[in-house]
Amino acid sequence: MPIQEKENISTAVLTCETGGLPPGSLQIKNVSKAFPNVQALNNVSLDIKAGEILAFVGENGAGKSTLLKIINGDYQLDSGELILDGQPVKFANPYEAHAAGIRVIYQEPEIIPGVDVAENIWVGELPKKFGFIDRQKMNQVVKDNLEEYGFASVVPAHLMGDQLSAAQRQLVEIMRALKSDVKVLALDEPTSSLSDEEVDRLFTLVRKLRDNGIAIIYVSHRINEILKLCDRVAILRDGELITIRPASELSEMEIVHLMVGRELSDVFVRNRVSSGKEMLRVENLHSRWHKDISFHIKTGEVVGFAGLVGAGRTELAKVLFGEYQKNRGKIFLDGEEITVRNSNDAITKGIGFSPEDRKREGLILIRSVLENVSMVIIKKLSRFGFVNRTKERLQAVKFVDRLDVRTPSLEQEVGKLSGGNQQKVVLARWLAAQPKLLILDEPTRGIDVGAKAEIYKLIDQLANSGLAIMFISSELPEILGLSDRIYVMQNGHITGELSGEEATEEKILKLAMAEDLSDTKIAEPRINETEPSE
Amino acid sequence: MTTDVKMFSSEHGKSRKNFISRFFDFIGTDNLSLMIALFLLILFVTVFSSWVGLSGGNRFFTWQNLMNSLAQAIVIVGLLALGETVVALAGAMDISVGSIASCGSVVSTSVLVGTGAIGSLGIFPQNSTFWAIVAGVLIGMIAGFINGFIVTKLHVNATVATLGTMAAFAGAAFLLAPDGKPIGVVTQQSFTWLAQGRLWQDSAIPAMNGSKWTGIPVLTVILVVVAIIMHVLMRYTTFGRNVYAIGGNATAARLAGINITSMRIRMFMISGAISGLAGVLLASRTTSGNPINGQGLEMQAITAVYLGGASTNGGKGTIFGTIMAVLIVGVLNNGMNLLGFNTFVQKVALGMLLVAAVAISQYRIIQSEKARKKVEK
Known part of the structure; x- marks a missing residue:
């Protein structure tokens, strides 16, 4: 079905080219952009007409942000072209895009x-x-x-x-754009930190701007808002444009279905037997980012944590690992209540954590595979402070072999390995430490499909060997394919728990994008975030 | 797949490499280029210099020059550079090492003769070389702890923090000396032996270019011993591993359970202790605990560290590289002395060498980043 629709679009685009667009329109023609191991955009063509509001929707990683960044001159396109007002344009940086009349307003404006x-x-x-x-x-x-x-x-x-509040910051940024002669205005998740009243005000402004003849791109996860505000909807998935249709022809369910679209392939293995006793129990946890979080994970169980970017999943992992502090609530590990003061504490108590950004937080890129694998267990391998190098090598070889890390030698700099192998090095490190609970935050981000399948297999094996696994991912297919149970988070809450059998992408997305269930809202979850000092 | 795995295990579990490749593994490619640089420098001093009309190069290969001038001249800077290397590997910089050496000079001599602020307290026995050394090293450790405390607890950037303590410790050295004046120790023969003594004087080593073997300076032996200790510390202990990890990526190191605060304090204390020892030896060499003894030495030490291949971002570099660089700086100074350049020219040359060393370090970082990106694509 998707293929058929794509053909429809290309013909639609052709007619648009011949049929004149109103002045001030932006055309995107056959744009492609690749990052290492990922095709972020694949031959996307669409046009944003002056005087319309066009929505971009798609899952995390569908290519919306990349497209915005290309329009804004943050990224250079690999192939294809941008046509503004009938003239081909090229932006080397955001200033050139501003000068040409294009403004992208990101979630967190620079104030x-x-x-x-x-x-x-x-x-x-x-x-x-x-x-x-x-x-x-x-x-x-x-x-x-x-x-x-x-x-x-x-x-x-x-x-x-x-x-200024988050909403005021947003408005200041829009005013900045309007002060100059703006032709195309893109808003990236503008309502994520606004109250209902503020959203209404923003909508009034956006409609006014449209009526003034500005072409408006509106990126949001909130589908009901999109249907209320936008004229047309462009749906992206895996870097491709799936369809572009008038909003009046679409329903909320239809949009979700088109966003998700694909069948689960057989890359997901589930050989594990049923789960055992309860390993982790979190009761009524509150923190700067979280409100009343309660959940549990059993041994031999993979528990998925789904939600949109910014829902508080990574922060939850870091609270469990002692990086961030909790305000209230209890954490039980293996039946005992624990307080985790820092990462060292967490490791001693049996928690392992593979962070989301493996280059920044996971690996010492300029050091060897050996050193990266043995980092956590180095104390156990030492006597009187001296490392037993034979033991160290044996341990490293054991886990490097078990995870099939492809490296020319143990002395290889980790930074010179491919993304998938880098991820395996992080996992090898934590396996060597033999934790009771392993937290995996986006373990397959930015790695190729083959390596992903291997990681999936490994996660299954690990659970089978009795580990409790907290599996955070923004990719719904892998959450569904791997998890025994799924918790869905939104805005610092857990909005739902689904069993592996009952869960579908539609159900998860609904929970992840649900309007606030409670009146109490955690304000500005990601702004002014300060990390603990190193 | 099983065969693959087996191949991998046998290949890496026990490495059976021949002697030459193991030798190069030990040195590392970066250090190999340093050895070549040193070789070329010596070649210039001894051979090429005469081609461009400079004389004096023929005196380089004499025991008199090698053991009296060169081997002694590199010791103080060498020690400071060894301590500095630890800090640099963790991605920081300690520019207070020269001032700490001044404090070490003053405190050790004041303990030795029982004068000054600390010597008159009577904590340590007088006229004991051993306790003089202990006092000098201890004051260095305390200074290092102060540096570490400022960096980790007050969150001051290491360069700025040690810039401040550089001035403070330089002043403290004067306050610790009686009336701010140097403490003479000419009569303390066991103490001055540290710098003037010779070992293996009686060995039957033949003369070189007409100059007789007169033994190895005790100073040089001390440098070698400290260098070996530091090499072992950085290469074979958990402490060393953690220093490299912090320099490579502090966030990742913290998330792998390394206590960064305690590590940073400890490495500044090591740097301080070695600087204190360098100060003791300076006092012995000049036969006086002079508060200006260490001034300006940090410059040469830092030059040696970065020339020796330590990355300015941390995480890369070796003790061996630093020692090679100390030799290069030493030969450069020594050679220019022999060839008759004055000290101002030497200062210009040293300054340029520091800039060149850091430029090379940056070039290496850029190259390895490029290589990394290539692999990803």
């Missing part, structure tokens, strides 16, 4: 904390008079603009950058 709203809006192009900043003009223009769009009461021009 300078120490200056006021007016200056934030004018930043980079401060009006000058005799070489000094023309404050009067600056304030007047900002005030006029805010009044014109009805936001004068919402964003007082004299507020300082660090006094």
